[in-house]
Amino acid sequence: MPYNTVLFDLDGTLTDPFEGITRSIQHALEKMGSEVPDANALRWCIGPPLWESFAVLLGTEERSELDRAVAFYRERYTVTGLFENTLISGIDTLLEGLAADGRQLFVATSKPHAYAGKIVDHFGLGGYFKKVYGSELDGTRSAKAELIAYLMREEGIGAETCAMIGDRKHDLIGARANRVDSVGVLWGYGSREELEGEGPVAIVADAPELGRVLGV
Structure with a gap:
C-alpha cells in the first residue's frame, strides 16, 4: 500500500x-x-x-x-x-528502504519525546525520521489518539495518505480515531487477537512482511 x-x-x-x-x-x-x-x-x-x-x-x-x-x-x-533495549530484527533495513522510496517517516510514541529521541538516535535510526513525536513528561499526549491528531496537525498530514504501525491495540485505536489506516505487528507485546479486534488493514509477522505491505 x-x-x-x-x-x-x-x-x-x-x-x-x-x-x-x-x-x-x-x-x-x-x-x-x-x-x-x-x-x-x-x-x-x-x-x-x-x-x-x-x-x-x-x-x-x-x-x-x-x-x-x-x-x-x-x-x-x-x-x-x-x-536496556534491543533493535527489532530487520527494522533498520525496512526504514532504509522506506526512506529511499521517498516516504515521510515519523515516530509516534506514548513515551516522552525527550527519551524517545535518545533511543532512536542510540540505534542510529534518527536519519530516517523527519521527527520523533511523543508525550510530555507530565503525560500530556500520552494517549495515541491525541498524539496522532497533534502530529497530523503539526505536519499538515492527511489521513488518506498515512498509516500507523504498532504492536498494541492503543496504536490501532489511535489510528482509527483519526481515520488513519493501521498495521499491527506480531513481534511486540500485543497478541493477534488484540490486534485483530481493532481492524487493522494487515497484521504482519516480521519486518520484511511489513515492507511488502507498505510496498517497498
Missing part, C-alpha cells in the same frame, strides 16, 4: 524495551512499598501510558500517587533503563 507517510510506534515496534521497562517498574513498585511482580508478569505494561499501568498495579486513581510512581520509575529509567 503506497502510503506517503508512515508513523511508527517505538516500544515493541522499532525496539524491544522489555528489560529496561520491567526493571524500572519493579524499582518504582519497590519504592512505593508495593508488591513487586516477576518481570514476565509486567509484559502487559509495555505500550500503554505509564499512569494507566501504575493505576492497575497500585490499585489507585489518585494522581499524586501515580505521579510518585512515575517519578520513581524515571529515577532508574532515565539513567539505566533507557538503553
